[in-house]
Amino acid sequence: MNKYWSLLTKKLSPYEPGEQPQDRKYLKLNTNENPFPPSEEVLSKIRGSVSDSLRLYPDPNSTKLKSAIANYYDLDINNIFVGNGSDEILAFSFLAFFKDKNPISFPNVTYSFYPVYCNLFEIGFNTFPLDCNFSIDIEKIDTNSGGIIFPNPNAPTGVYFGLSGIEEILNKFPDIMLIVDEAYIDFGGASCIELIEKYNNLLVIQTFSKSRSLAGMRVGFAIGHPNLIMALNRVKNSFNSYPLDTIAIEGAIGAIEDNDYFVTCCSQIVEARKYLSNELEKMSFHVLPSKANFLFVNHPKLDAASIYRKLKESGILVRHFNNPIIDNFLRITIGKKEEMILLVKSIKSITGVDHV
Amino acid sequence: MNKYWSLLTKKLSPYEPGEQPQDRKYLKLNTNENPFPPSEEVLSKIRGSVSDSLRLYPDPNSTKLKSAIANYYDLDINNIFVGNGSDEILAFSFLAFFKDKNPISFPNVTYSFYPVYCNLFEIGFNTFPLDCNFSIDIEKIDTNSGGIIFPNPNAPTGVYFGLSGIEEILNKFPDIMLIVDEAYIDFGGASCIELIEKYNNLLVIQTFSKSRSLAGMRVGFAIGHPNLIMALNRVKNSFNSYPLDTIAIEGAIGAIEDNDYFVTCCSQIVEARKYLSNELEKMSFHVLPSKANFLFVNHPKLDAASIYRKLKESGILVRHFNNPIIDNFLRITIGKKEEMILLVKSIKSITGVDHV
Numbered sequence: 001m002n003k004y005w006s007l008l009t010k011k012l013s014p015y016e017p018g019e020q021p022q023d024r025k026y027l028k029l030n031t032n033e034n035p036f037p038p039s040e041e042v043l044s045k046i047r048g049s050v051s052d053s054l055r056l057y058p059d060p061n062s063t064k065l066k067s068a069i070a071n072y073y074d075l076d077i078n079n080i081f082v083g084n085g086s087d088e089i090l091a092f093s094f095l096a097f098f099k100d101k102n103p104i105s106f107p108n109v110t111y112s113f114y115p116v117y118c119n120l121f122e123i124g125f126n127t128f129p130l131d132c133n134f135s136i137d138i139e140k141i142d143t144n145s146g147g148i149i150f151p152n153p154n155a156p157t158g159v160y161f162g163l164s165g166i167e168e169i170l171n172k173f174p175d176i177m178l179i180v181d182e183a184y185i186d187f188g189g190a191s192c193i194e195l196i197e198k199y200n201n202l203l204v205i206q207t208f209s210k211s212r213s214l215a216g217m218r219v220g221f222a223i224g225h226p227n228l229i230m231a232l233n234r235v236k237n238s239f240n241s242y243p244l245d246t247i248a249i250e251g252a253i254g255a256i257e258d259n260d261y262f263v264t265c266c267s268q269i270v271e272a273r274k275y276l277s278n279e280l281e282k283m284s285f286h287v288l289p290s291k292a293n294f295l296f297v298n299h300p301k302l303d304a305a306s307i308y309r310k311l312k313e314s315g316i317l318v319r320h321f322n323n324p325i326i327d328n329f330l331r332i333t334i335g336k337k338e339e340m341i342l343l344v345k346s347i348k349s350i351t352g353v354d355h356v
Numbered sequence: 357m358n359k360y361w362s363l364l365t366k367k368l369s370p371y372e373p374g375e376q377p378q379d380r381k382y383l384k385l386n387t388n389e390n391p392f393p394p395s396e397e398v399l400s401k402i403r404g405s406v407s408d409s410l411r412l413y414p415d416p417n418s419t420k421l422k423s424a425i426a427n428y429y430d431l432d433i434n435n436i437f438v439g440n441g442s443d444e445i446l447a448f449s450f451l452a453f454f455k456d457k458n459p460i461s462f463p464n465v466t467y468s469f470y471p472v473y474c475n476l477f478e479i480g481f482n483t484f485p486l487d488c489n490f491s492i493d494i495e496k497i498d499t500n501s502g503g504i505i506f507p508n509p510n511a512p513t514g515v516y517f518g519l520s521g522i523e524e525i526l527n528k529f530p531d532i533m534l535i536v537d538e539a540y541i542d543f544g545g546a547s548c549i550e551l552i553e554k555y556n557n558l559l560v561i562q563t564f565s566k567s568r569s570l571a572g573m574r575v576g577f578a579i580g581h582p583n584l585i586m587a588l589n590r591v592k593n594s595f596n597s598y599p600l601d602t603i604a605i606e607g608a609i610g611a612i613e614d615n616d617y618f619v620t621c622c623s624q625i626v627e628a629r630k631y632l633s634n635e636l637e638k639m640s641f642h643v644l645p646s647k648a649n650f651l652f653v654n655h656p657k658l659d660a661a662s663i664y665r666k667l668k669e670s671g672i673l674v675r676h677f678n679n680p681i682i683d684n685f686l687r688i689t690i691g692k693k694e695e696m697i698l699l700v701k702s703i704k705s706i707t708g709v710d711h712v
Contacts, residue, residue: 004533004557005587006455014593017416028412037408046410046603050402052393054572054607056384057565060373084440087596095476099362120451120594177360201360209413216410216602231361237370238476240443246572247402247603251410 008122015116018319027339030317032184032294034213035335036268038251039261042214045254049247058246060237065244068253069221073193078226081233082252084243086183086207086220089232091117092239093149093203093222096231097177098123101146109134109325111155111181134159134288134296138168148173151181153189156321156331158290160189170199177228179203184292186211186266187273187334193223200225210293211266212255219244219252269293269334276332276340283353298329302351310350316343364478371472374675385689385699386673388540388650390569392624392692394607395617398570401610405603414602416593421600424609425577429549434582437589438608440599442539442563442576445588447473448595449505449559449578452587453533454479457502465490465681467511467537490515490644490652494524504529507537509545512677512687514646516545526555533584535559540648542567542622543629543690549579556581566649567622568611575600575608625649625690632688632696639709654685658707666706672699 002010018031038046066080073079083089094117098104103124106114110127118125128140134157141148148169153160169178182204185191193204203224209215222232236243244252255262273295277287280297288296298304308320308330319331334340348354358366374387394402422436429435439445450473454460459480462470466483474481484496490513497504504525509516525534538560541547549560559580565571578588592599600608611618629651633643636653644652654660664676664686675687690696704710 002583002587003531004453004584006451006453006457008455009452009587009590012590012594014590015597016593017413017597020413020415022415022419031413033413034411037411043406043408043410046406047403050399050406052399054399054402055390055393055569057373057376057387057389057571058574059376059378063378085596085598087598091595096362096365097360099364101362116594120591175359213411215413215598218414218598218601227358228360231358231365234365234368234370235476237372238368238472239447240441241371241373242441242443242574245574245601245604248601 012119013116015113019317021317026312026315026317027335027342028317029333029335029339029343030319032210032292032333033215034210034265034269034293035339036213036265038213038255039258041258041261042251042254046247046251049250054246058242058244058249060241062244062249065249065252068256072256073223075223076226078229079196079223081222081229082244083220083222083236085209085218086181086205087113088243089205089220089222090181091120092232092235093179093205094118094121094123096235097179097203097228098147101176102144103142104147104149105141105145106149107136107154109154109157109323111151112321112323114149136161136165138165138172141169145173145176147177147179149179149181151183152192153184153290153292155184155292156294156319156326157288157296158184158292158294159288160291163190163192163195166192167195170195170202174201177201177203179205182206183210186262187293188270188291196224200227203228208252208255212262213265214251214255217248217251219248268336272337272340273334275337276334276344279340279344283347293334295332295334296329297332302353304328304330307347307350311346314346314350316346368475369472371469375673377673381671383672383691383695383698385691385695386675388566388648388689389571390566390621390625390649391690391695392569392621394569394611395614397614397617398607398610402603402607405606410602414598414600414605416597418600418605421605421608424612428612429579431579432582434585435552435579437578437585438600439576439578439592441565441574442537442561443469444599445561445576445578446537447476448588448591449535449561450474450477450479452591453535453559453584454503457532458500459498460503460505461497461501462505463492463510465510465513465679467507468677468679470505492517492521494521494528497525501529501532503533503535505535505537507539508548509540509646509648511540511648512650512675512682513644513652514540514648514650515644516647519546519548519551522548523551526551526558530557533557533559535561538562539566543649544626544647552580556583559584564608564611568618569621570607570611573604573607575604624692628693628696629690631693632690632700635700639703649690651688651690652685653688658709660684660686663703663706667702670702670706672702
């Protein structure tokens, strides 16, 4: 049947994204989307880019978008790379920095796309165990590592790793790349972008899909020393000249420029996270400390898979993972306050657990 | 400087797309874009998709778009794959079907991205020489080939290879994949999509960037046996869950549904090609027979690079390649009739060549 497939293709274990059901309407708390839509300014900028010139290719270098990002972070345009979602940038980064190196290192609980990229590009890897609080213990990272990557805050735990820890890693491993995947950094963590001027082996990857409310537009960016950006450009230009379409470029420019709206949305999400966290703790859930737009929780007496199923039946999607280390946890995306109230109510009614 | 780069990255020779100048306005006849914009229906469908739901991820399977394409070609949705431009699909195909195989085969004059993918994914290749008319001679294809790929019509020549020739290849090489890259098929050639029911080793790749006037939206598709589509999905899901954004999906659906507009645009381009071809031949240019939306031409007495430069100075961009086999040729995209009249006038004034 599969004789035309490459050996590689036969060996792949593709990533499974959270459900994006097309059939019925759910309260989607399963893929860490922003509950707030893009601002009116952004939507109108996007509408304004719908024109006859869609017959033409986009700028292959997305120069205007890179400029807008450089401007926002007070960096040079040569520090910026953009891609078709941060997942594409991660894929390019694995090829650009991890291919042909010693096995790379990432935590044993982390974004489950990392081992998938390793399989796709035939890159070796070792995982290092997180401590009992799901925090990174630098001593546990293989000293012969060919490269290090982790999300900060980590996925799917939400646990944040401070800048001093990041600098400690950079100082301990000056000869290999550290990639910090900051998809969730805007919900309370401090970005390590400020460290890129000091460490030319640090690449920071961010996305417009979470804090910037543009998951539907597929835009991510990376920030680092110009030499690292050059490597990413070499890979990108060996793969697809035009990964970002004309409209996505405009939408992302709009989103990075509308800073007030972004700040307001992020702070409302942080508020709602605090509310949900308190409510769940009152119900005796164990809630990991989160600086992301989701909570990672479990309960000493309740089965996570069963809560997941019952919530789904009642029209609420949360995320449950089959990884044995975390299969009694649920990852719950933070929505609007009223959605969190609804969720709490549903959990109470499903589980029969209430607080005093 | 580059110690953080992978060895692979150091060895890459990235593809160079045609110029997309952002500084001044040119008559762009260099990247085979459609001179006609997307139809009003398509633009309004795109505008209609600009909504709050851009905060959500797109459907990772692009099911509605696959259905529209399946419907158009009277095929099953399992015969259809979609990607972020046909370049992304080509990249996935090289991994899915050519990786770990014997060196693959493509013509010595062809789309110059193919060797770039081979370098990126460490796939061996051999080129086979075209005959003196730039046509494929099946006898010249390595009988131990691990896979075959070519554009039809070929790029950058525009020369079309008939379906009987394609069947001859499929019959001669039943154990390896044949990928036919039909980016330019809608300008007068017959698609080999009809052969996919008979040959389960045939993958046909098309794009919305040329005949469908949507280069700015980045959408391509592939058609083949469900087993081949499955392989592409495995690779895609190991690379990026959501390569197509919400708006691009809607734009492409609009474009495939607006068939009348598509047919009208294509036939006007075929008309303009005929006009330009005649005019150039009157000026003693050698014009290869083209079924694409471009002409590949040279002149016994005039230097192609110099015509390219002078046209650029006068505000017209055409494409000149540095490949020594074709460095005295120009590739000229077919525009609207009035643009072709302007081009002819410019060439006459630049070269001093006129017809009697």
